Amino acid sequence: MFKKNRNAGNGMALEYITPQFVEGEIVVQLEKEEVERETEKWNSALIVYAIGEFPGYFIVKFQSLEDTEEILMVGPYSINYRPLILKKWSADFDFSKEFPTDIPLWVKLPHLPLNCWGSNSLSRITSTIGTPMYADECTAKQSRVSFARMLIEVNITKPLLDKIVVKDPNGRVFTQQVIYEWKPMFCEVCQVIGHKCDPNHPGEHGQARRRRGHAGQKNVVQKWISKGPIIPATQTTQQQGE
Known part of the structure; x- marks a missing residue:
């Protein structure tokens, strides 16, 4: 039982690799083959950004690069009449930014x-x-x-x-x-x-957002609730005109 729990199938086994020193500084040199293999896994992914008062990222991974390109070609998309921004994943994508x-x-x-x-x-x-x-x-x-x-x-x-x-x-x-x-x-x-x-109150919107984010922060519970299917914005416009 204990052997099974330690098995890499329950996670991923790691090992100690002696760090390298270059001019007195530790420099991590990654293996080209492994990085390229992991990059290949995510090349068919899209970064989806939901516009709204509380924006956020979603990473949607597709089975092939062809599927990814087909989804990009069909857009634009919206959810609850709010636009979605779709961007192809890249190795230099910075998750620390609010959005590129x-x-x-x-x-x-x-x-x-x-x-x-x-x-x-x-x-x-x-x-x-x-x-x-x-x-x-x-x-x-x-x-x-x-x-x-x-x-x-x-x-x-x-x-x-x-x-x-x-x-x-x-x-x-x-x-x-x-x-x-x-x-x-x-x-x-x-x-x-x-x-x-x-323009008469610059920064007011952003300050209000920050105040709402800090106020009662301990009592906030975030929960995703599906409110309807994602449909192309062009289709939404047609439905509204009917």
Whole structure:
């Protein structure tokens, strides 16, 4: 019985490895193969951030990278009419931050000339907004030509462009409109997503949140309660319009 309880099957066995000293300082050198193996386990995971007064992270792991990309391509998503921010997991993701400032946003380019729908042209145009990730299926197949739609990782601490000046190979210059399917609120005072402080009372919202967090802290019990399925925001908009 005692042998079974000590078995690594009930946890994970560890061992002592003599630390290395480099110029009088302890430096931990990790093994490349093990780190790459663990990285591979989480490459198909998404970081899900729920917007609200009490925001939080969820890590959702999928069976394959293809499943992860398919979920990203279908969005945006909402829960109880609140948007969810989805971001691919990466090895340098910092859980100590409230949320990264670079987040994926769906962007539309209405009435974009059809000869500008090539992958290189779309990449060049959308790189002025952020880091291009994907074009949706209708854009890739050009089965809907009223607008091109792309997922772009954008730094929300900077102003979001609503127009882009484009010059084609023939020297023709035109201004392209940019439409964001959802623009996250970012408070420059509190440095958080989901609200903006009253300009007449800067920082008031963040201070109120902190006061609520400290008051009665010992009596607070957090409990997750399911309030409904997660559905794409586009579907929610259609339901409201019916």
